[in-house]
Amino acid sequence: MSGYKRVSGDAVEYEVFARKTRVEPLHQVGSVVAPDDDLAMAYARATYDEERWCEMAIVRKDDVIHLWSPGEA
Amino acid sequence: MSLSELVLSIADNKQMLGLRYAEWATRAPSLEADIAAAAMGLDDLGHSRVLYGCLEPLGADPRGPERESDPSSLRNLSYFDEPWTEWSQFVAANAILDTAFTVMIEACVGGSVEVLQHRLRKMLMEERYHFLHGRSWLRSGIESAPLDRAWGEAIEWLGPPDGDTATLHHEGKLSMGPAELRARLEEQLETKSPPTSIDWSKWDPVRRRGRKGAIDTHTFAMLRGLEEKKYAPPTAAKQAAT
Numbered sequence: 255m256s257g258y259k260r261v262s263g264d265a266v267e268y269e270v271f272a273r274k275t276r277v278e279p280l281h282q283v284g285s286v287v288a289p290d291d292d293l294a295m296a297y298a299r300a301t302y303d304e305e306r307w308c309e310m311a312i313v314r315k316d317d318v319i320h321l322w323s324p325g326e327a
Numbered sequence: 328m329s330l331s332e333l334v335l336s337i338a339d340n341k342q343m344l345g346l347r348y349a350e351w352a353t354r355a356p357s358l359e360a361d362i363a364a365a366a367m368g369l370d371d372l373g374h375s376r377v378l379y380g381c382l383e384p385l386g387a388d389p390r391g392p393e394r395e396s397d398p399s400s401l402r403n404l405s406y407f408d409e410p411w412t413e414w415s416q417f418v419a420a421n422a423i424l425d426t427a428f429t430v431m432i433e434a435c436v437g438g439s440v441e442v443l444q445h446r447l448r449k450m451l452m453e454e455r456y457h458f459l460h461g462r463s464w465l466r467s468g469i470e471s472a473p474l475d476r477a478w479g480e481a482i483e484w485l486g487p488p489d490g491d492t493a494t495l496h497h498e499g500k501l502s503m504g505p506a507e508l509r510a511r512l513e514e515q516l517e518t519k520s521p522p523t524s525i526d527w528s529k530w531d532p533v534r535r536r537g538r539k540g541a542i543d544t545h546t547f548a549m550l551r552g553l554e555e556k557k558y559a560p561p562t563a564a565k566q567a568a569t
Contacts, residue, residue: 265357286359287357287359288359288463289463289467290463290466292459292460292462292463293359293459293460293463293464295456295459296363296456296457296459296460296463297359297360297362297363297460299366299456300359300362300363300365300366300367300456300460301359301362301363301366303366
């Protein structure tokens with residue numbers, strides 16, 4: 255397995271959201287680390303597909319805008 | 328060559344692809360890639376079961392008793408004969424061969440045979456994530472040797488210009504013939520296939536490959552259930568025998 259490290263320095267973290275029914279809101283089910291959106295989608299589906307979700311979405315953790323964090327309110 | 332023979336070839340190849348993917352479930356370059364290898368392996372093993380299940384409704388089942396004793400009777404590509412030793416082999420199979428099988432499944436779903444139209448459609452949705460995985464890893468750059476081999480075997484597997492795939496296309500059973508399948512594969516992968524010279528006179532139309540050989544004995548024993556029997560408790564083995 256030459257030339258590959260198990261953790262890439264280029265990888266970014268994505269939050270994974272899903273819901274089982276249309277009437278419930280999306281909620282966070284976990285996160286994945288990947289170097290691009292395509293691979294993040296493939297990883298999210300592979301990792302969190304054990305439930306029968308009706309919707310799944312991912313968002314780059316860096317794109318989440320925090321109003322305040324724990325301890326700051 | 329009938330449509331059943333082609334479906335059996337897809338099934339055997341997906342079974343072997345699933346097994347080879349699964350072998351990397353603890354060896355891939357990241358934890359996420361480990362999980363993806365396991366999940367894609369399970370998907371492809373499931374797809375092979377669905378495809379085997381299509382053989383009976385299609386008519387004559389081409390599977391004979393030789394499949395229990397002769398590994399060369401399985402219709403897998405030579406790319407799957409031995410376990411992969413390099414991650415680049417995994418990526419080339421994921422990006423090129425898995426996509427080639429998907430393109431053929433698209434041709435089955437778009438063709439006139441109802442059982443294939445209905446049963447294979449869901450596979451295309453699941454394969455989207457295999458494709459994203461393979462394409463992304465491909466873009467990260469891998470060695471050319473496994474890529475060239477995977478391209479060569481994929482084009483061979485799609486069939487000669489005047490072979491069974493072309494006939495099934497003319498009959499309407501497949502929505503694409505060899506040229507369209509190859510073009511679709513290239514379109515999906517956003518690249519032209521490397522120059523290949525295939526000697527179709529040496530091509531085996533049943534196994535859809537030019538190289539001789541067969542899967543390794545360990546994998547063949549596992550497929551037949553012999554490996555599991557080694558680890559079965561003696562009482563369970565006795566019960567199974569009675």
